[in-house]
Amino acid sequence: MPLSVSIVSATQEVWSGDASQIIAKTVEGEIGILTGHEPVLALLAEGQVRVTDTAGTVHRVQADEGFLSVDHDRVEIVARDAALA
Helix, strand or coil: CCEEEEEECCCCEEEEEEEEEEEEEECCEEEEEECCCCCEEEEECCEEEEEEECCCCEEEEEEEEEEEEEECCEEEEEEEEEEEC
16 A cells, blocks of 8 residues: 655645655655555654655655644644655
């Protein structure tokens, strides 16, 4: 079962879809999310979020501050500003 991912900024949805892996930079360091990850809420640091979709394509999103939430294979990333890199 894939991760269901939504990445949004204050003004738009930047990327959404199914993914096999997410790597994001938080204020405490880099975090990797796979299917079955424990629930987590983390503060994003400025940096790149890398999303590997179920076909193996890596999507890079530049995200400037915000948060990352994981709950039951649903990942939501809300950033002050975000855009495809």
